[in-house]
Amino acid sequence: MNVLGIETSCDETGVAIYAGDGGLLAHQLYSQVALHAEFGGVVPELASRDHLRKLVPLIRATLEQAQMGQEDIQGIAYTAGPGLAGALLAGASVARSLAWTWKLPVVGVHHMEGHLLAPMLEDHPPAFPFVALLVSGGHTMLVRVEGVGSYQLLGESLDDAAGEAFDKTAKLLELGYPGGPAIASLAEKGDPGRFRFPRPMVDRPGLDFSFSGLKTYTLTTMQKESAGLEGEALARLKADIARAFEDAVVDTLAIKCRRAMEQTGSGTLVLAGGVAANQRLRQRMDEEMGRLGARAYYPRLEFCTDNGAMIAHAGWQRLNAGEANRELAFHVNPRWS
Numbered sequence: 149m150n151v152l153g154i155e156t157s158c159d160e161t162g163v164a165i166y167a168g169d170g171g172l173l174a175h176q177l178y179s180q181v182a183l184h185a186e187f188g189g190v191v192p193e194l195a196s197r198d199h200l201r202k203l204v205p206l207i208r209a210t211l212e213q214a215q216m217g218q219e220d221i222q223g224i225a226y227t228a229g230p231g232l233a234g235a236l237l238a239g240a241s242v243a244r245s246l247a248w249t250w251k252l253p254v255v256g257v258h259h260m261e262g263h264l265l266a267p268m269l270e271d272h273p274p275a276f277p278f279v280a281l282l283v284s285g286g287h288t289m290l291v292r293v294e295g296v297g298s299y300q301l302l303g304e305s306l307d308d309a310a311g312e313a314f315d316k317t318a319k320l321l322e323l324g325y326p327g328g329p330a331i332a333s334l335a336e337k338g339d340p341g342r343f344r345f346p347r348p349m350v351d352r353p354g355l356d357f358s359f360s361g362l363k364t365y366t367l368t369t370m371q372k373e374s375a376g377l378e379g380e381a382l383a384r385l386k387a388d389i390a391r392a393f394e395d396a397v398v399d400t401l402a403i404k405c406r407r408a409m410e411q412t413g414s415g416t417l418v419l420a421g422g423v424a425a426n427q428r429l430r431q432r433m434d435e436e437m438g439r440l441g442a443r444a445y446y447p448r449l450e451f452c453t454d455n456g457a458m459i460a461h462a463g464w465q466r467l468n469a470g471e472a473n474r475e476l477a478f479h480v481n482p483r484w485s
C-alpha cells in the first residue's frame with residue numbers, strides 16, 4: 149500500500165509517500181521558518197495561509213519524485229492533532245478532499261505518534277517493545293511502547309517542553325527563532341566550566357520533568373553577569389550560558405532516561421522529536437545506554453523535526469491495520485492528548 153502523508157501541524161509543510169516493505173519513496177518539505185523569524189515565533193494565521201499555498205505544489209512534487217500518478221496511491225494520512233487549529237485544518241481539508249475525490253481510505257494521525265515511530269524509517273529500526281523519549285517544541289514525554297498504538301505514559305513535563313525551553317532561552321539571549329539549533333551552535337563556543345545550572349527534579353523519584361525554572365535561571369544569570377558588558381565579553385557570556393543551559397537539559401534528560409530503562413528493564417531507547425536532533429544529547433544518550441548495555445535509536449536528523457515522512461509512515465501502520473476514517477465529516481484536534 150502506497151500511503152501519501154501530509155503534515156501541517158505547525159510551521160513545516162511536509163508531504164511524503166511511504167510504501168511498507170518498499171520503504172519511503174519520496175518526501176518533500178517546505179519550512180516556514182523564514183516567514184516567522186521576524187516575529188520571533190510562529191504566527192498561526194500566517195502558518196495556515198502558507199500551508200494552503202504550498203500543499204498542492206508539494207503533493208505534485210512528491211508524486212513526481214516517486215514517479216507516480218494518483219492511481220499509484222492507495223491511502224492518505226494527515227496530521228489531525230495536536231497543533232495549531234488553522235494549520236491542522238489546512239492539511240486535513242486537502243487530505244480529506246483528495247481521499248474523497250480519489251476514493252481512497254484516509255486516516256488522521258496523532259503528530260506525536262508520527263514522531264515516536266519515525267526511527268522505524270531507518271535501515272536498522274528498533275524492535276518492540278521499547279522506551280521512547282519524545283522531545284519536541286510542545287511535548288516532553290517518556291513512553292513505554294509495546295507496539296503500534298500501544299503506549300503507556302511513564303512521565304512528562306509538568307510545565308515547559310524541552311524544545312520550548314530551548315526556544316524561550318534563545319529568545320532571552322536574543323538568538324532568534326527557532327532556538328534549539330541557535331543555542332546548540334552557540335554552546336559549541338561556550339566554556340562548560342563557568343556556570344552550573346540546576347538539573348530540575350532529578351533528586352525526586354519518578355519520571356516527570358520541569359523545564360520552566362531553567363529559563364528563569366538563565367534570565368537571572370544573564371541579568372547578574374551582563375552588567376557593563378558589551379561586544380566580545382557579552383558574546384562570551386551568552387555562549388557560556390548557552391553551554392550551561394544545554395548541559396543542564398541534556399543531563400536531566402539522560403538521568404531520567406537511565407531511570408526509565410532501569411525501571412522497565414528495557415534494552416532499547418528511542419529518541420524522537422525536534423530536540424532529538426541535538427548532537428550533544430545524542431552523544432550523551434549513546435554513552436549512557438552503552439553503560440547500561442542498552443541501545444539508543446534516532447531518526448535521521450531531518451526526520452527529528454516535523455516532516456511528512458513520519459506521518460506517511462504512521463498512517464501506513466494504521467491503514468494497514470484496517471483503521472480508516474469512514475465518515476465524510478471531519479475535525480481536527482489541536483489539543484489531542
Ligand code: KG4
Binds near residue numbers: 284312315332425452
Ligand atoms: O518536533 P518539532 O519540529 O516540532 C514540534 O512538534 O514541536 O520540534 C521543534 C523543537 C523546537 O523547540 C526547536 O527549538 C527544537 O525542536 N530543536 C532543537 C534542535 N533542533 C530543533 N533543540 C535542541 N537542539 C537542536 N539541535
Ligand code: ZN
Binds near residue numbers: 263285421422453454
Ligand atoms: Zn513535531
